[in-house]
Amino acid sequence: MNNKxxxxxxxxxxxxxxxxxxxxxxxxxxxxxxxxxVIVEQEGKTxxxxxxxxxxxxxxAEVRASQFLAHKSGIVVxxxxxxxxxxxxxxxxxxTGTVFFLDRSPDDIxxxxxxxxxxxxxxxxxxxxxxxxxxxxxxxxxxxYCIPNNKPxxxxxxxxxxxxxxID
Ligand SMILES: Nc1ncnc2c1ncn2[C@@H]1O[C@H](COP(=O)(O)OP(=O)(O)OP(=O)(O)O)[C@@H](O)[C@H]1O
Ligand SMILES: O=C(O)C1=C[C@@H](O)[C@@H](O)[C@H](O)C1
Ligand SMILES: [Mg+2]
Numbered sequence: 001m002n003n004k005x006x007x008x009x010x011x012x013x014x015x016x017x018x019x020x021x022x023x024x025x026x027x028x029x030x031x032x033x034x035x036x037x038v039i040v041e042q043e044g045k046t047x048x049x050x051x052x053x054x055x056x057x058x059x060x061a062e063v064r065a066s067q068f069l070a071h072k073s074g075i076v077v078x079x080x081x082x083x084x085x086x087x088x089x090x091x092x093x094x095x096t097g098t099v100f101f102l103d104r105s106p107d108d109i110x111x112x113x114x115x116x117x118x119x120x121x122x123x124x125x126x127x128x129x130x131x132x133x134x135x136x137x138x139x140x141x142x143x144x145y146c147i148p149n150n151k152p153x154x155x156x157x158x159x160x161x162x163x164x165x166x167i168d
Contacts, residue, residue, distance in 0.1 A: 001167045003028075004073045006097030010083055010139055012132055014113035015104035016149050016156075017078035023157055025076040028164070033072075035079045038065040059086055066092045081131075084138040094144075098167070100160070101143035105150065106132040 001007075007024070009017040018034055025032035040046060043061045050058040062080055066089040069077050073096060083089045093099060109132075110125045140146065145163060149156050 013081035
């Protein structure tokens, strides 16, 4: 893959975007960005503060962060879990990047994520299953490639790195 092309990770909250994204960036010698952190920095507000105004207010900020990130080159981005809710974000990212869906089962997500600390999951474990059903088609349709996250992290990283080297 062209090393200027951005690597964009999408997937459920808790699917491993930040952890695997950071590790992949390190392996490839690229810079890593967490889109949620960019939103907080650009807006000068926390994610709960933005959601407290409205979800639309947060989603508008997310589009601005997508635009900012898509102007960079050769980076790895962990998107927010709901980035696919606005198809505009995917159009923006695809201009300069390739989109990878990190697919982790809801069973694995609930088994090791502290749902109480994730805003959209604060309503408990059932929310993970509901969100997965609600969003799975959006993730699959938005992605250029799917990376199953169903084995130890180092093995998933090996698959990811191999795929990146294979694709144009
Ligand atoms: N293959 C795996 N094996 C073991 N643990 C994993 C695996 N993939 C992810 N995890 C763990 O799952 C947890 C959630 O991962 P992470 O925070 O990277 O998810 P995320 O997609 O960035 O979530 P969010 O959208 O909420 O930011 C972390 O504790 C991470 O170490
Ligand atoms: O899944 C979602 O809709 C979200 C996930 C987080 O990464 C944040 O982007 C925010 O809490 C919304
Ligand atoms: Mg994250």
